[in-house]
Amino acid sequence: MSRQPSVTKTLGVCTACGAYHAVRKFEDGSVYAIGSPQGCHCGASEFTIPDA
């Protein structure tokens, strides 16, 4: 049994260009794009969760 961190897989919006990305939202509020380590194609790496 491994302890599961509280991570939510959801849809995020790039704060710079508004593009949608699949993201992981962590319990501490940090958000990372899934499959895009560098972040958005526009160069930004910050995302917001629309339903937050």
Ligand SMILES: [Zn+2]
């Ligand atoms: Zn972007």
